[in-house]
Amino acid sequence: MRTDSPKTIYRKDYTPPSYLVETVELGFDLDPACTIVASRVQLRHNPDSKSRDLVLHGEAIELVALRMNGRELNPDQYIIDNNILTIRNAPVNVLLEIETTCVPMENTTLSGLYTSGSGFYTQCEAEGFRRITYFPDRPDVMARYTVMLRADKQQYPVLLSNGNLLEEGDLGDGRHYAKWEDPFKKPSYLFALVAARLVCQEEKYKLKSGREVLLQVWVEEGNLDKTDYAMQSLKNSIRWDEERWGLELDLDRFMIVAVSDFNMGAMENKGLNIFNTKFVLANPRTATDIDYSGIEAVVGHEYFHNWTGNRVTCRDWFQLSLKEGLTVFRDQEFSADMIGTDSGRAVTRIDQVRTLRQAQFPEDAGPMAHPVRPDSFVEINNFYTVTVYEKGAEVVRMYQTLLGREGFRKGMDLYFERHDGQAVQCDDFRAAMADANERDLKQFERWYSQAGTPVVSVSGHHDGARQVYELTLRQSCPATPGQRDKKPFHIPVAVGLLGSDGKDLPLTLGGKALGTTAVLELTAAEQTFRFEGVAHAPVPSILRDFSAPVVLEYPYSDEELLHLFRYDSDPVNRWEAGQRLAMQRLLSLAQAVLDNKPLQLDDTYVAALRAVLTDKELDAAFREQCLILPSETIIAEQMEVVHPQAIHSARQFMRHAIGTALRAELLQVYGDNATPGPYSPDAISAGKRGLKNVALAYLLVQPNTEAVKLAGEQFAAASNMTDRAAALSSLIHSGADAGKQLDAFYTDFKGEALVVDKWFAMQGSAPHTNVAKVRELMKHPAFTLKNPNRARSLLFSFCNNNPSQFHAADGSAYEFWAEHVIKLDALNPQVAARLARSMDRWRRYAPALQIHMRHALEKVAAATPLSNDVMEVVSKALSN
Ligand code: B3K
Numbered sequence: 001m002r003t004d005s006p007k008t009i010y011r012k013d014y015t016p017p018s019y020l021v022e023t024v025e026l027g028f029d030l031d032p033a034c035t036i037v038a039s040r041v042q043l044r045h046n047p048d049s050k051s052r053d054l055v056l057h058g059e060a061i062e063l064v065a066l067r068m069n070g071r072e073l074n075p076d077q078y079i080i081d082n083n084i085l086t087i088r089n090a091p092v093n094v095l096l097e098i099e100t101t102c103v104p105m106e107n108t109t110l111s112g113l114y115t116s117g118s119g120f121y122t123q124c125e126a127e128g129f130r131r132i133t134y135f136p137d138r139p140d141v142m143a144r145y146t147v148m149l150r151a152d153k154q155q156y157p158v159l160l161s162n163g164n165l166l167e168e169g170d171l172g173d174g175r176h177y178a179k180w181e182d183p184f185k186k187p188s189y190l191f192a193l194v195a196a197r198l199v200c201q202e203e204k205y206k207l208k209s210g211r212e213v214l215l216q217v218w219v220e221e222g223n224l225d226k227t228d229y230a231m232q233s234l235k236n237s238i239r240w241d242e243e244r245w246g247l248e249l250d251l252d253r254f255m256i257v258a259v260s261d262f263n264m265g266a267m268e269n270k271g272l273n274i275f276n277t278k279f280v281l282a283n284p285r286t287a288t289d290i291d292y293s294g295i296e297a298v299v300g301h302e303y304f305h306n307w308t309g310n311r312v313t314c315r316d317w318f319q320l321s322l323k324e325g326l327t328v329f330r331d332q333e334f335s336a337d338m339i340g341t342d343s344g345r346a347v348t349r350i351d352q353v354r355t356l357r358q359a360q361f362p363e364d365a366g367p368m369a370h371p372v373r374p375d376s377f378v379e380i381n382n383f384y385t386v387t388v389y390e391k392g393a394e395v396v397r398m399y400q401t402l403l404g405r406e407g408f409r410k411g412m413d414l415y416f417e418r419h420d421g422q423a424v425q426c427d428d429f430r431a432a433m434a435d436a437n438e439r440d441l442k443q444f445e446r447w448y449s450q451a452g453t454p455v456v457s458v459s460g461h462h463d464g465a466r467q468v469y470e471l472t473l474r475q476s477c478p479a480t481p482g483q484r485d486k487k488p489f490h491i492p493v494a495v496g497l498l499g500s501d502g503k504d505l506p507l508t509l510g511g512k513a514l515g516t517t518a519v520l521e522l523t524a525a526e527q528t529f530r531f532e533g534v535a536h537a538p539v540p541s542i543l544r545d546f547s548a549p550v551v552l553e554y555p556y557s558d559e560e561l562l563h564l565f566r567y568d569s570d571p572v573n574r575w576e577a578g579q580r581l582a583m584q585r586l587l588s589l590a591q592a593v594l595d596n597k598p599l600q601l602d603d604t605y606v607a608a609l610r611a612v613l614t615d616k617e618l619d620a621a622f623r624e625q626c627l628i629l630p631s632e633t634i635i636a637e638q639m640e641v642v643h644p645q646a647i648h649s650a651r652q653f654m655r656h657a658i659g660t661a662l663r664a665e666l667l668q669v670y671g672d673n674a675t676p677g678p679y680s681p682d683a684i685s686a687g688k689r690g691l692k693n694v695a696l697a698y699l700l701v702q703p704n705t706e707a708v709k710l711a712g713e714q715f716a717a718a719s720n721m722t723d724r725a726a727a728l729s730s731l732i733h734s735g736a737d738a739g740k741q742l743d744a745f746y747t748d749f750k751g752e753a754l755v756v757d758k759w760f761a762m763q764g765s766a767p768h769t770n771v772a773k774v775r776e777l778m779k780h781p782a783f784t785l786k787n788p789n790r791a792r793s794l795l796f797s798f799c800n801n802n803p804s805q806f807h808a809a810d811g812s813a814y815e816f817w818a819e820h821v822i823k824l825d826a827l828n829p830q831v832a833a834r835l836a837r838s839m840d841r842w843r844r845y846a847p848a849l850q851i852h853m854r855h856a857l858e859k860v861a862a863a864t865p866l867s868n869d870v871m872e873v874v875s876k877a878l879s880n
């Protein structure tokens with residue numbers, strides 16, 4: 001909690017650490033009420049630093065003893081101020097022996113050492129290690145760790161830490177010990193320990209080199225029937241990293257531990273990944289297709305960090321995207337390669353585009369906008385954002401688009417060759433890419449330094465006489481907080497041209513044949529590209545595969561979009577044409593709602609959708625994507641002034657009109673895409689379930705006997721969670737009376753926390769759930785604010801995924817938001833600050849709503865005490 005006013009940290013103020021750590025020996029006497037931590041740290045003065053002040057961080061811990069080079073230090077020989085312990089003018093070589101205590105059972109922040117259920121767990125990224133012991137807790141201090149754990153044997157039979165187990169045994173007094181050593185030097189944020197009553201699925205696995213490694217997935221008793229998919233995903237990740245990047249697992253043992261109280265998805269601690277149960281536990285009865293693909297992605301992500309993050313780490317937290325953007329890109333490629341088909345790959349890409357538009361573009365246009373490599377922060381935990389992660393991944397993807405797959409691989413190889421074992425910067429990655437390919441990537445740096453989503457406006461001109469088709473591209477980027485004027489970006493724009501028969505034209509630029517997709521490099525504010533040998537005016541397919549994270553403007557006519565929607569050989573742009581057609585209609589419908597005009601949907605659009613829906617040549621998963629309309633949030637981003645109820649009515653009207661007009665086809669598709677037999681999470685089966693369930697949702701936009709019956713039958717007969725949850729969700733979202741099913745679902749699954757989360761989430765996001773209903777649900781015995789997954793399941797679902805109720809005209813939901821941001825903050829500032837972000841875009845709403853929103857924001861800003869985390873978010877929202 002804040003004691004003085006929050007301090008802003010600037011990237012430009014970086015200075016090297018004054019002391020480097022060679023070795024760390026940690027001893028833990030684990031007790032929930034008072035854990036004793038003894039630390040022996042061997043330090044050496046850093047020749048790159050002028051300062052001889054030895055600086056250690058420490059937070060929420062009690063200092064019991066401090067010895068330097070064998071001598072006890074008196075309180076007048078060091079200063080503790082604002083969580084920083086400084087020993088002035090220390091000698092060149094220092095051996096520190098530090099004894100501290102902490103109270104894991106009272107640590108509700110879930111940062112540092114905490115208890116969950118009956119076990120101990122740690123989370124040290126970004127700055128949690130300082131909540132365990134005094135230490136230079138910064139990522140550019142890398143050291144070798146040895147860890148001794150001591151705990152009651154009955155209660156904590158399993159004692160784990162990073163690296164290899166050296167020895168274990170009894171201590172004689174009912175306690176036991178385990179000693180671990182990590183052979184690799186690492187920054188403190190990668191330290192981890194677990195002490196708990198757990199069981200594991202384990203397996204010996206042979207690497208390509210022939211070396212055998214031990215893989216373990218640790219869970220609480222009773223969950224061993226839900227670890228197969230995580231284990232399989234881990235093995236796939238290991239294999240893929242070897243095959244695609246030549247990167248081998250460097251340890252003899254690799255462990256995953258699942259814990260139910262966790263602030264985010266998972267954590268890549270060296271050799272001991274700690275996971276939110278949500279991204280480990282799955283069986284067909286409890287997990288949906290989306291859960292399965294989430295597990296694959298997150299297991300992959302954390303495993304891939306072993307090289308991109310752990311072996312090569314970040315110099316400082318401003319460089320966070322160096323590891324996160326790159327590792328998200330790697331997990332995206334992994335998931336796409338696991339599906340293996342081009343259209344499956346396209347579906348994963350469509351999902352990524354949707355995430356960018358749903359969350360990253362709004363962030364880039366709001367008060368928390370920041371460059372992929374931020375220049376300042378108050379609380380680093382607020383910068384684990386969609387910009388650093390997902391836009392960061394887009395930036396990495398653009399290197400690959402510009403350099404080609406081979407060129408990109410050369411850059412990766414050089415990056416590891418140069419920087420293995422180091423803590424480096426985003427610039428070092430860019431330099432490796434440039435040097436390995438002998439390319440000038442200077443201008444590309446702006447993707448790291450400039451915030452905001454660039455807009456690329458394109459116009460086309462066909463000259464029949466000269467058989468030339470000209471594309472003129474102009475770029476601009478809106479102002480963001482602290483950055484008014486932006487310089488041009490280096491933007492890869494992949495382009496194809498479609499003839500009137502729908503086929504791709506061969507492309508020639510400056511006499512050079514370029515196949516059917518050309519990557520144009522837009523580097524100036526305006527550039528014109530002349531395609532030669534184009535006899536007839538084509539339809540341009542621009543930004544294929546979403547080749548850059550930009551907003552594309554092109555004055556497409558309906559006819560052109562229908563042409564692309566029908567023929568584009570690039571599936572992402574084919575989908576995109578459908579989204580544009582839908583968006584135009586959604587925006588005019590929303591306007592019609594506001595103007596009190598009758599609502600209508602044209603047959604042309606419905607016919608185009610029908611053609612895709614019934615095209616059996618297309619993968620089910622792709623058809624599903626084409627059927628999903630832009631979300632209410634994405635529509636809101638297109639409007640000058642946001643009226644959430646009008647958007648909701650427009651979208652519901654359109655869904656209902658589609659459901660009615662295509663009833664017969666939807667029923668047919670519903671029947672055709674059943675997946676009888678044992679459940680399999682593979683992409684084809686998941687695609688079928690996805691299409692079938694989106695068809696069901698269209699048939700059930702409003703309650704009607706036939707569809708209610710269909711959903712009821714699906715719910716009762718479902719042999720897997722995907723179908724069961726989809727049926728229940730369709731019922732609830734339609735406003736049908738689903739009381740019976742809701743009760744049955746709860747009764748069946750009340751012992752499965754992750755399923756109970758779904759039960760809350762479905763209700764929180766249903767458009768009939770108002771704030772009164774949410775308050776009532778919070779009284780349910782299964783609800784608690786203390787567990788982040790549970791808090792997110794209801795509160796975040798309501799505040800982020802139920803816009804028509806969250807923005808109720810009387811402002812009652814904003815009051816509710818303020819109340820719970822404050823309540824959560826007292827427990828867990830990181831989770832509270834995430835909820836605080838729900839109000840980011842408040843200035844775009846209708847004036848009457850803005851008044852209530854400002855009031856709610858001011859209420860939070862005035863609360864005392866208030867964490868730096870929440871303070872930073874709300875003060876940025878309120879400032880101009
Ligand atoms: N590196 C962690 C995130 C830590 C978040 C700290 N607030 C998970 C990941 O990105 O893999």
Ligand code: ZN
Pocket residue numbers: 301305323324327
């Ligand atoms: Zn990560």
